[in-house]
Amino acid sequence: MIALLSIYVDLALGLVLSFLLLSLLVSGLNEAFVRVLAIRSKFLWAYLRDTMDGSDAEGRSWLPARVRDVFAALPFARDPRPAHSDQPAPPEAAELPTQETKAEDAMTNLLYQRVREIDHPTRGRTSIANLPPGRFAVALMEMAAAEERGVEGLLDKLKAMGSPLHGHLRGVWETAQRDLDRFRQGVETWFDGEMHRLSMLYKRYVKWVVAVLGLFVTLLFTMDGLEYGKTLLRDNAFRASVTAVAGAGADAYGALKARCEQSDPVPCITDTLSQPALVAMFDHAIVSVSIPEEGDPSVHWNGAAWWNRLTTLSHWPGYLLTYVALLFGAPFWWDVLRRLTGIRSRFHG
Helix, strand or coil: CHHHHHHHHHHHHHHHHHHHHHHHHHHHHHHHHHHHHCHHHHHHHHHHHHHHCCCCCCCCCCCCCCHHHHHHHHHHHCCCCCECCCCCCCCCCCCCCCCCCCCCCHHHHHHHHHHHHHCCCCCCECCCCCCCHHHHHHHHHHHHHCCCCHHHHHHHHHHHHCCCHHHHHHHHHHHCCCCHHHHHHHHHHHHHHHHHHHHHHHHHHHHHHHHHHHHHHHHHHCCCHHHHHHHHHHHHHHHHHHHHHHHHHHHHHHHHHHHCCCCCHHHHHHHHHHCCHHHHHHHHCCEEEECCCCCCCEEEECHHHHHHHHCCHHHHHHHHHHHHHHHCCHHHHHHHHHHHHCHHHHHHC
8 A cells, every 4th residue: 555655656746847847948938038038128118108108109009908919019029118328317307398299208218217227238228127116206206306396397297298197196196185205105106006917917918928838848848748647657666566576586576577578677677767757758859868878968859750749649638738737837836846745844844
């Protein structure tokens, strides 16, 4: 009974570890995609342009509403970010124009002027992907200080410019009962809520990218979850039989000999023990890597075998199982692995 339980625990650990590794690969590809295309930064500044200056000259929102538009237009078609500057913010904020054309984006550029000290060295566009609410509130207060009538003058100009930000700030100003300190705190609270909403929107869009990448990784490695589970059970049972031989002597050698009847049992046992099921899982990828006992690792192209495995319909239920497992994400499988192995209790114990 204990041996049977151990086999099933090993099966669970093997499956969880394999799903964790593949989920980490999906997360890594997603992070690389986001960083190379500066999606987070573009997402933030598209929202700021919509909120502060409104739609563009053609009446289109800078932050597309549909998932397809976000990951097709934002990375490649339009870059909503202001031009990068390595100069510190000037001592005083510039005054807003009385009127603004849609091509100017005066509010967005003025905001970047006040916060560009937190920008990272880069070329072309800004790389700011996170704007702290406190910094945003201070930047607005600096803009208001540049106007003759303070916050009232800023609100009047925002209204004349047709900025969507006017309605938000007007409500905060009236709620603060025209008190500057309470107004700053109100702007900070409002912007913090907006950033939380934007983060939720961003995560919803990213889920679609993760879904596509998860399908790509599953098919690239042709990871059949059902077949892998069966391989794990056979692998664990075989290891148990090897242990039985060591403990029981020559009487238990018959089962091993039957398994390795096509070859010498000793090399067969050695090869199985040195190639666990977790390693064999990656042998079905379109490109595999082998590490010999001596010499350098070698890379093999498995195009023909990979395509034959991919087009075999009996593997597709296992592919579906793997794909659904990857949708749970690496944090989920890491938590499951910690619960199974007791890593958490060791850290806190």
